[in-house]
Amino acid sequence: xxxxxxxxxxxxxxxxxxxxxxxxxxxxxxxxxxxxxxxxxxxxxxxxxxxxxxxxxxxxxxxxxxxxxxxxxxxxxxxxxxxxxxxxxxxxxxxxxxxxxxxxxxxxxxxxxxxxxxxxxxxxxxxxxxxxxxxxxxxxxxxxxxxxxxxxxxxxxxxxxxxxxxxxxxxxxxxxxxxxxxxxxxxxxxxxxxxxxxxxxxxxxxxxxxxxxxxxxxxxxxxxxxxxxxxxxxxxxxxxxxxxxxxxxxxxxxxxxxxxxxxxxxxxxxxxxxxxxxxxxxxxxxxxxxxxxxxxxxxxxxxxxxxxxxxxxxxxxxxxxxxxxxxxxxxxxxxxxxxxxxxxxxxxxxxxxxxxxxxxxxxxxxx
Ligand code: ATP
Numbered sequence: 001x002x003x004x005x006x007x008x009x010x011x012x013x014x015x016x017x018x019x020x021x022x023x024x025x026x027x028x029x030x031x032x033x034x035x036x037x038x039x040x041x042x043x044x045x046x047x048x049x050x051x052x053x054x055x056x057x058x059x060x061x062x063x064x065x066x067x068x069x070x071x072x073x074x075x076x077x078x079x080x081x082x083x084x085x086x087x088x089x090x091x092x093x094x095x096x097x098x099x100x101x102x103x104x105x106x107x108x109x110x111x112x113x114x115x116x117x118x119x120x121x122x123x124x125x126x127x128x129x130x131x132x133x134x135x136x137x138x139x140x141x142x143x144x145x146x147x148x149x150x151x152x153x154x155x156x157x158x159x160x161x162x163x164x165x166x167x168x169x170x171x172x173x174x175x176x177x178x179x180x181x182x183x184x185x186x187x188x189x190x191x192x193x194x195x196x197x198x199x200x201x202x203x204x205x206x207x208x209x210x211x212x213x214x215x216x217x218x219x220x221x222x223x224x225x226x227x228x229x230x231x232x233x234x235x236x237x238x239x240x241x242x243x244x245x246x247x248x249x250x251x252x253x254x255x256x257x258x259x260x261x262x263x264x265x266x267x268x269x270x271x272x273x274x275x276x277x278x279x280x281x282x283x284x285x286x287x288x289x290x291x292x293x294x295x296x297x298x299x300x301x302x303x304x305x306x307x308x309x310x311x312x313x314x315x316x317x318x319x320x321x322x323x324x325x326x327x328x329x330x331x332x333x334x335x336x337x338x339x340x341x342x343x344x345x346x347x348x349x350x351x352x353x354x355x356x357x358x359x360x361x362x363x364x365x366x367x
Contacts, residue, residue: 001062001156001189002027003048008057010043010213017043018213021057025206028187030180032200035210036236041193044210045159048191050074061156074157077150081162084146085134091145092117092130098153120148123182140171147179151188160192164199176203197237201225209233229356234273234348241279241320241342243272243291247351255314259289259344262360267351272360276323278346281307281332288362291342293320295334305329312339 003025010018018040025031033041046052048059050071058067066074085094095117099108108116121127124144134142143163150158163179164172180203183190194200200207201221209216209224209232217224217233228234245254247270252259259272285292293309296319304323311320320342324332334340348357 003157003189003191004058004060004063005044005048006058006060008044008047008054008059010040010047010052010054016213018047018054021215023208023215023218025189025191027062027189029205030183030190030192030203031206031208032204033191033193033208033210034195034197034200034236035216036195038212039210040213041195041210042161045161045191045193048157049076049078049159075153075155076157076159077153077155079143079146079150079158079160079163081165085142085149087134090131090133091126091137092121094134094145095120095148095152097149102153116152120152123151124148125178138171139167140175143167143175144178147182156189158188158190160190162193162195165194172199179203201237209236211236227356228348231271231273231350234357239276239321241274241276241322242316242318243274244316245269252349254316257291257311257314259291260287261349262362263349263358265349265351270349270351272344273348273350273357274344274346276306276321277304278344279320279322280343280345281322281324281328281334282341282343285341286343289341289343293340293342295336295338295340297336298329298334300326300329307334309340309342 005021005023008018008021009016021044033044035041043052047054050066050069058065060066061074086097089097096113099113099116117130118127121130124147126141126144129137129141137145164175167175176199204221206218207221207224208218211232217229224233225237228237234240243252243254243257243259245252247261247265247267250261250264252261252270252272292312292314294312295307296310297308299306305326307322307324309320309322322342344362346362347360349360350357
């Protein structure tokens with residue numbers, strides 16, 4: 001069941017929360033609405049659900065205009081950040097609730113409801129918890145049960161609003177892997193809201209980046225990460241190192257720090273964006289770059305060692321991050337307070353009024 005959002009605008013009084021949203025959510029895919037707080041993600045999700053109405057625009061499910069349909073007639077399932085399970089009902093009764101509440105003509109028999117609940121409990125891998133009450137469950141278990149409850153009525157579309165937001169980091173990671181595999185098996189069309197870029201990139205087929213009520217960019221996670229079209233998307237998807245300065249005689253300079261640009265530009269000022277893995281560490285400046293730093297912190301957790309750097313003798317309001325291998329870490333052993341130099345391998349230059357960045361590559365320039 002695909003979802004088409006056509007020219008949706010939403011106002012709260014004089015405040016415009018959504019501006020001309022056009023969006024296609026493909027059938028059977030997991031789409032993330034990603035953006036900072038207040039960017040309009042939840043409002044858009046609620047409009048898709050029918051919990052909120054747009055002043056202008058249409059929502060179509062599989063080509064059918066559902067804008068005027070009441071929430072209960074749209075056949076969507078919800079999972080919210082706070083589990084909202086019924087405290088006085090057992091797990092099995094919670095899952096069965098949507099089916100038990102159907103009008104008599106549509107309600108399955110008691111046996112069918114019991115079988116559906118058993119199947120869903122197996123699917124969420126918690127068959128042993130059928131007779132527990134919500135107060136006797138962990139946060140992760142509650143959220144799985146909320147998902148089973150949402151799926152019980154076989155919704156056409158599943159909407160999830162920060163589904164893992166209230167859980168700790170480890171449980172969050174486990175649950176999102178689990179949701180991904182569940183999704184791969186059952187292929188429901190899902191839209192989930194998150195402000196966590198890692199979660200969006202890891203979990204979804206398509207990511208919609210939102211800012212101030214507008215869609216900034218839509219794409220598959222890898223394509224979006226590799227080719228952000230705006231400074232905002234660049235900044236929002238993971239850490240980015242920025243050198244902002246003047247362009248003079250083929251160099252981009254900020255105070256005493258500079259980098260040679262491997263291409264000509266007419267712009268007088270520019271910003272160079274570099275991902276942590278696009279920068280190397282060196283003991284000395286080179287003919288291409290003089291970017292001195294002091295090591296601020298070293299984090300060994302993860303597949304790479306993250307080295308945080310503070311500009312040394314030049315202005316930048318940001319800490320830089322460089323990712324190095326554990327092997328390089330063992331060789332170099334950077335420590336807090338050490339001086340070092342950053343050398344770009346690849347960078348992304350925003351100069352003048354050009355719409356998107358130009359990718360620069362220092363490979364093959366003699367280093
Ligand atoms: P968060 O990640 O913090 O939940 P969000 O991206 O989901 O943020 P929304 O909840 O969609 O953002 O809100 C978008 C904007 O609309 C915000 O500025 C918010 O204050 C405003 N807004 C949302 N609901 C209402 C409402 N019922 N009345 C007035 N303003 C609202």
